[in-house]
Amino acid sequence: MRRATAKKRTSKRRNKGTAIGAGIIAFAILAGAVVVRTSQVSQPKPVRVSPVVGQFDTVSIPVPAEFVPAGTKIKNVHFRRVSFPKHQIPPKAIRDITPYMESVAVAPLPANLPLFPENLSLTAGVVNPVIEKIPEGMRAITVRVDATSAVEGWAGSGSIVDVLLVTKDKTTVVAEKVKILSAERSVSPIDGSASPKVPKTVTLLVTQEQALAINTAANIGKLAFALRSVKDDGNWIKTFFSADNITAGPVRKKNNAVVSGYVEVSSNKKNKKKFVLVNGKWLSAEAKPQGFFVSKEE
Secondary structure, eight states: OHHHHHHHHHHHHHHHHHHHHHHHHHHHHHHHHHHHHHHHHHSOOOOOOOOOOOOOOEEEEEEESSOBOTTOBGGGSOEEEEEEEGGGSOTTOOSOOGGGTTOEESSOBOTTSOOOGGGEEOSGGGSSTTGGGOOTTOEEEEEEOOTTTTGGGTSOTTOEEEEEEEOSSEEEEEEEEEEEEEETTBOSOOOTTSOOOOOSEEEEEEOHHHHHHHHHHHTTSEEEEEEEOTTOOOOOSOSEEEHHHHHTOOOOOOOOOOEEEEEEEESSSSOEEEEEEETTEEEEESSOOTTOOOOOOO
């Protein structure tokens, strides 16, 4: 009887221990599953980052919308605002045009470019752009012209001309190398891409003596311009021409060539070439010029 009871107690203890062990194992498996799931859920996903592109700070400043001739009042100029990189704007560039609205452009202003205080003036002395172009001791006078006397309008602002007096039987050079300051109140040079407008008046930059001569000649006959190159600094060979010169015969162009050298080059006796040095340039020649000798040495 006692043995049976002891066996029952031993069996109960074994069953109880087995149940506890199974419970511990089940708990451990469940805890591991929770840990694995948690690690999978909490793992952060990769984030795409957009690249950052550096940009310059820009500043909006007023610029002329179109070309502005010298002498133009700023209040009559159409401006627009353009943004420039801050580091590229010159330190003295005008950023607010309001204080300069009553000023005048003393130099041509290109379109779409910054302005500077030196380009503008608020003083009365530089309101007239012609006055600023008159050196000390010189004078500016105005004469009437037409299509013929103004060389079809090509004798415009900035051109260099000689002033002629044309009477019934004589033409005389009154003034040489005279600069035109303005043509019909415009100081802008002639645009070579278009036909020039024929002015009715032009203003000339002259010496005091030329001013007297031109104004005196204007009451004697008709004034005409002879347009010359800006590189031509020569003087007239003859300063007058009368009707008697025309009846004497046609005027022929004088030959001012100066021959200062002569040479013969030959590869054989039959093939001989001759050259002359004319006004500093070697030119081919058909014959030896007078006054030159050729050495007979081989």
